[in-house]
Every structure is written in C-alpha cells, then in structure tokens.
Amino acid sequence: MHTRQELEKVHKRILPYIHKTPVLTSRLLNELTGADLFFKCENFQRMGAFKMRGATNAILKLSQEQQQKGVVTHSSGNFAQAISLAAKTLGVPAYIVMPSSAPKVKKEAVKTYGGNITECPPTLKDREETAEKIMRETGAAFLHPSNDLDVILGQGTAAMELLEEQNDLEYIVTPVGGGGLVAGTSLAAHFFGKNCKTIGAEPFEVDDAYRSLQSGKIETNKTTNTIGDGLKTQLGDKNFPIIRQYVSEIIRVEEIEIIEALRLIWERMKIIVEPSSATALAAVLREKEKFRNRKVGIVISGGNVDLNQLPF
Amino acid sequence: MHTRQELEKVHKRILPYIHKTPVLTSRLLNELTGADLFFKCENFQRMGAFKMRGATNAILKLSQEQQQKGVVTHSSGNFAQAISLAAKTLGVPAYIVMPSSAPKVKKEAVKTYGGNITECPPTLKDREETAEKIMRETGAAFLHPSNDLDVILGQGTAAMELLEEQNDLEYIVTPVGGGGLVAGTSLAAHFFGKNCKTIGAEPFEVDDAYRSLQSGKIETNKTTNTIGDGLKTQLGDKNFPIIRQYVSEIIRVEEIEIIEALRLIWERMKIIVEPSSATALAAVLREKEKFRNRKVGIVISGGNVDLNQLPF
Numbered sequence: 293m294h295t296r297q298e299l300e301k302v303h304k305r306i307l308p309y310i311h312k313t314p315v316l317t318s319r320l321l322n323e324l325t326g327a328d329l330f331f332k333c334e335n336f337q338r339m340g341a342f343k344m345r346g347a348t349n350a351i352l353k354l355s356q357e358q359q360q361k362g363v364v365t366h367s368s369g370n371f372a373q374a375i376s377l378a379a380k381t382l383g384v385p386a387y388i389v390m391p392s393s394a395p396k397v398k399k400e401a402v403k404t405y406g407g408n409i410t411e412c413p414p415t416l417k418d419r420e421e422t423a424e425k426i427m428r429e430t431g432a433a434f435l436h437p438s439n440d441l442d443v444i445l446g447q448g449t450a451a452m453e454l455l456e457e458q459n460d461l462e463y464i465v466t467p468v469g470g471g472g473l474v475a476g477t478s479l480a481a482h483f484f485g486k487n488c489k490t491i492g493a494e495p496f497e498v499d500d501a502y503r504s505l506q507s508g509k510i511e512t513n514k515t516t517n518t519i520g521d522g523l524k525t526q527l528g529d530k531n532f533p534i535i536r537q538y539v540s541e542i543i544r545v546e547e548i549e550i551i552e553a554l555r556l557i558w559e560r561m562k563i564i565v566e567p568s569s570a571t572a573l574a575a576v577l578r579e580k581e582k583f584r585n586r587k588v589g590i591v592i593s594g595g596n597v598d599l600n601q602l603p604f
Numbered sequence: 605m606h607t608r609q610e611l612e613k614v615h616k617r618i619l620p621y622i623h624k625t626p627v628l629t630s631r632l633l634n635e636l637t638g639a640d641l642f643f644k645c646e647n648f649q650r651m652g653a654f655k656m657r658g659a660t661n662a663i664l665k666l667s668q669e670q671q672q673k674g675v676v677t678h679s680s681g682n683f684a685q686a687i688s689l690a691a692k693t694l695g696v697p698a699y700i701v702m703p704s705s706a707p708k709v710k711k712e713a714v715k716t717y718g719g720n721i722t723e724c725p726p727t728l729k730d731r732e733e734t735a736e737k738i739m740r741e742t743g744a745a746f747l748h749p750s751n752d753l754d755v756i757l758g759q760g761t762a763a764m765e766l767l768e769e770q771n772d773l774e775y776i777v778t779p780v781g782g783g784g785l786v787a788g789t790s791l792a793a794h795f796f797g798k799n800c801k802t803i804g805a806e807p808f809e810v811d812d813a814y815r816s817l818q819s820g821k822i823e824t825n826k827t828t829n830t831i832g833d834g835l836k837t838q839l840g841d842k843n844f845p846i847i848r849q850y851v852s853e854i855i856r857v858e859e860i861e862i863i864e865a866l867r868l869i870w871e872r873m874k875i876i877v878e879p880s881s882a883t884a885l886a887a888v889l890r891e892k893e894k895f896r897n898r899k900v901g902i903v904i905s906g907g908n909v910d911l912n913q914l915p916f
Binding site: 314335336340555558559562563564565595599600602604 | 647648867870871876877
C-alpha cells in the first residue's frame with residue numbers, strides 16, 4: 293500500500309519548510325543503558341516538535357483552492373502550533389479550536405504563530421462541533437493530529453533522516469500518543485532500515501495502544517493521569533492498521549521512570565525535551581537486556597515545556 | 605607576548621580530550637535582538653562547561669614527573685569537575701578542596717569524575733590553607749581556575765573554534781567571572797578575528813571587572829548576590845593585563861535581565877544553559893542598538909544547573 297517512493301516524495305515536499313534536525317549521542321547515557329543510543333532531536337524542529345513535519349505535508353497536499361479556504365484543527369498541544377506555523381509559512385489561513393481550559397502559554401504560542409483561536413468548552417464533543425461550525429462557515433479543511441495518512445507519512449520523515457545518518461540501527465523507539473509518530477516511524481524503519489524494528493513507548497497510565505495491540509481493536513483510556521501530556525490521546529483507524537503491521541511491540545513505563553529519564557536527558561545531554569519524549573529513553577532503561585549492545589534510535593518528539601510546571 | 609601560534613599549539617594539544625562543540629543559531633532570538641547571533645555551545649562540552657579546555661591544557665603542560673604527583677585546586681564549581689575529569693582522562697591524581705557548604709550535587713559530580721575531595725570550612729583562607737597542606741603532603745601542583753596563563757589560553761580555544769566556523773564576527777560576548785574565559789576569548793578574537801571586538805557581560809551585583817577596568821586596578825565584590833553563581837570571583841594579575849589590553853568593554857546587566865535571557869535560551873533554543881551563560885545574551889538584549897544588524901558570537905559557558913534550584 294505504502295511505498296518507499298511515497299515517503300521519499302513526502303520528504304522532498306516538506307524539506308524546504310522544516311529543519312533537518314541533528315542526531316545527538318551521549319557517552320554517559322550509553323554507559324548507563326549499555327546500548328548505543330542515537331537521539332533524533334525533533335525538539336530542535338521548527339515550533340519545537342516533530343508535528344511540524346506532518347502538518348506541513350498535510351497542508352501541502354491540499355489543492356490550491358482548498359489552501360485558500362484554510363485549515364482547521366482542534367488541539368491544545370503541539371499540533372495546533374504546528375498547523376499555525378505551517379499554515380502561516382505557506383500563506384494559508386489556520387483556524388484552531390482550543391478548549392477554554394488550555395494553558396495560557398499554549399494559547400500564546402498559537403497566536404505567535406498566527407493561528408486564529410476559537411475557544412470552546414473542554415469536551416471532545418464541543419471541540420468537534422466547534423470545528424465543524426468553522427468548516428461550514430469558512431470551507432476550511434479539517435486536519436487530524438494523528439489519524440491522517442498525510443500527517444502519518446510526514447511524521448515518518450524524522451526516522452527517515454535518522455536512518456540516513458545511521459543506517460545500521462536495530463531499533464527505533466518513539467513515544468506513542470495518537471499513533472501518528474509511531475506509525476510513520478514504523479513505515480520509515482521498514483522501508484529504509486535493515487531489519488530495524490520499531491518499538492513504541494507508552495505510560496502505564498494511558499496504555500491504550502498496548503491494549504489495542506493485545507485485543508486487536510482500538511482501546512480507549514479511562515484516565516489521563518500522566519506527565520506525558522502529548523500521550524493521552526488514542527489510536528485511530530488510519531494509523532492502527534499500520535501499527536499492527538509494522539510496530540513490533542509497545543513497552544510501558546511508570547510515571548517515575550519517565551521523570552527520571554527526563555531528568556537524565558536534561559542533566560546529561562543539556563537539552564530541553566518534553567516529558568512525553570522521555571518515555572522512549574525510560575523504555576530503554578526499563579528493558580536494558582533487550583537493548584544491551586544494540587544500536588538504538590530514539591525519536592525525541594519535542595521540547596515544548598512550561599517552565600513553571602516542571603516535575604523537579 | 606602571546607602569539608597566534610601559541611593558541612594554535614594549545615588547541616592542537618587539547619583537541620584529543622575535548623569536544624568540538626556546535627555553533628547554534630536561532631531565528632527567533634535573531635528576530636528578538638535584531639542581531640545575527642552565533643552561540644558557541646560549551647554547555648555541550650565534556651563535563652558541561654568550557655573549563656574542561658583550560659583544565660586539560662594546564663595539566664598537559666605539567667612535566668611527566670609533576671603529573672604523577674597530581675594536581676590540586678580549591679573550587680566549588682565547574683573547575684573542580686573539569687580538573688577531576690581532565691585528570692582522570694590523563695591518569696593524573698586530582699585533589700579537590702571544597703567548602704563543607706558546597707551543594708551535594710557538586711560534590712557528587714566531582715566524585716563521579718574521580719576527584720578526591722577534602723572538605724574545609726567555607727572561607728577563602730581555609731580553602732587556601734587546606735590546598736597548601738595537600739601540596740606539601742603529596743607534591744601536587746596547584747591549578748588556579750582563572751588566573752593561570754595555561755588555563756586562560758585553553759579557554760580561548762572555544763572562541764578560536766567559533767571564529768573558525770564564522771570568521772566575520774564583529775563581536776564576541778562572554779560572561780565575566782574570574783576573568784579566564786573573557787581574557788582567553790579576547791586573545792582569540794585578536795589573533796583569529798577580523799576586527800572582532802570582545803565584550804564582557806557581568807551582573808551589576810558583582811561588577812568587579814567593570815570597576816577594575818575603570819580604576820585600573822583589581823577591584824573586589826562586596827556582595828555575591830547574583831544568580832550567576834560562576835561569576836562571583838574576581839580578576840587576577842595574570843588575566844587583568846590581557847583584559848585591559850584586549851577587552852573593549854564590560855556591559856553590566858540586572859538579575860531580572862539574566863533570568864529573562866535564561867528563560868529565552870531554554871524556551872526558544874531548547875538547550876540547558878547555566879544562569880552565568882545567560883548574562884551574555886542579557887547584555888545583547890540590554891544594548892540592542894549597539895548590536896543591531898551585527899554578527900555577534902556568544903559563548904555559552906556551561907550547562908550545569910541544579911534542576912531543584914531553578915529561578916522559574
């Protein structure tokens with residue numbers, strides 16, 4: 293269904309609008325894990341997260357006519373910022389539906405990137421209805437943060453670049469939220485790696501993806517009590533089949549393990565990453581035996597944190 | 605007195621033992637300052653600070669016989685860690701005198717890097733006496749964190765590398781503490797820049813270097829009430845003459861400006877830097893007119909922060 297050529301086309305399409313982010317290594321973290329780690333630093337991506345890739349690809353795939361009418365999404369996180377900045381860069385109007393409860397810093401960030409915010413009550417139903425109203429009024433196209441093939445393929449380009457730089461990786465580990473990143477990564481690992489397995493990392497508190505792979509159908513979360521605020525969402529019908537086919541397993545981690553991994557990355561690598569991103573290193577630390585002496589890619593998903601809300 | 609060749613020799617000498625750190629740029633910080641900024645990221649240096657350069661050079665300059673007896677320093681900060689790691693790398697014993705009041709994290713870091721700690725009461729007199737006692741007993745050589753020519757030349761190699769990558773800088777701004785970094789930087793700017801001026805950045809709270817340049821003699825600080833914990837020390841007779849000759853000016857900044865600059869670097873560049881390092885960006889923000897449309901190098905001195913003691 294998907295092809296190597298398709299991913300290459302996506303990468304070429306978005307390349308003028310994204311940063312080719314660096315791959316960092318850390319002697320200390322290699323010693324600590326016993327593995328050879330290669331961190332693909334999407335925290336240095338434009339607007340601070342990999343979501344810039346998928347958002348850019350999805351907007352570029354729209355027709356000229358559709359681009360003039362604009363795009364709409366409902367998100368309180370990085371995708372709202374990504375759509376805002378990608379749309380601004382491409383001269384496309386962006387309408388962002390945000391729950392009134394969203395943190396002020398997130399609203400400010402969307403405004404900085406030029407997105408038009410419409411606030412709504414903080415339920416999924418209200419968000420969807422508000423987005424639909426905007427679509428009717430403006431003709432804007434709805435873009436989903438993770439359950440959209442163009443978004444998924446865009447997210448996969450981070451792992452493509454990682455494998456371009458380090459083509460002998462045996463594993464790539466990414467956090468799992470809505471499933472866009474891990475699905476895109478698994479396609480990239482399949483087409484550009486040499487027997488490179490994709491592993492998802494997920495908090496126990498929101499282990500819907502783990503349970504979905506067990507049961508064979510999309511499961512939901514009863515609580516969202518995790519520090520990985522980008523990981524609370526569930527899989528969708530577009531990314532779940534890809535994940536079933538190409539992701540070899542999901543490793544679940546405790547909240548305390550995420551915080552410890554977060555601290556290690558901040559203190560040892562001197563880079564700012566989001567709690568969600570630390571989930572991947574936490575998984576490697578939790579299952580040391582699996583990764584010992586292996587070459588392991590880790591996708592650092594983003595670096596947008598509220599410095600007033602740190603877990604340290 | 606000093607020569608271009610001397611600096612080149614120092615750089616060649618230490619190169620196998622240090623990281624060649626990256627030079628980062630930030631579109632957002634360029635927009636905010638109106639200048640073209642080039643950040644030399646010594647927070648990514650081994651042990652997390654530029655001090656690794658001077659420590660390595662100073663130890664390598666000792667005779668074989670002296671290296672066997674070891675080195676001693678009194679410091680509660682990055683230099684203690686730098687001497688410990690450089691000495692360990694070179695197979696040299698390192699004795700570190702630390703005030704009993706030093707934060708536990710700093711003691712732990714020195715131990716991790718293999719330094720032998722001797723604690724003493726927290727006065728300069730006690731520190732000096734304890735260091736002298738160790739010198740008598742072990743024959744170890746004393747190394748000063750900033751008032752030592754080999755240390756100064758070592759620190760200058762960061763700016764050498766910066767100018768190698770970006771040879772048209774009009775200014776290089778560094779924080780000023782004991783004076784080793786700014787003195788070494790000014791020599792590098794003089795010998796490797798094209799009319800590149802060196803500017804020091806110093807907190808108003810500890811503006812001894814500013815006052816020293818005014819009065820023509822080494823001034824001391826009455827208080828040490830600054831968040832820039834690496835900047836509390838005073839100049840010495842080895843670096844002051846260099847600073848007088850080659851540093852064009854010192855810009856002083858308020859504590860609140862340092863914290864704002866720190867936050868900007870963390871949030872916008874997604875890198876962890878020490879409060880001391882943020883002083884340089886604070887100086888550029890404070891004197892925007894001077895730097896507008898100029899190419900400005902900024903030496904990010906280090907990234908060792910206690911995450912439990914953040915000013916946010």
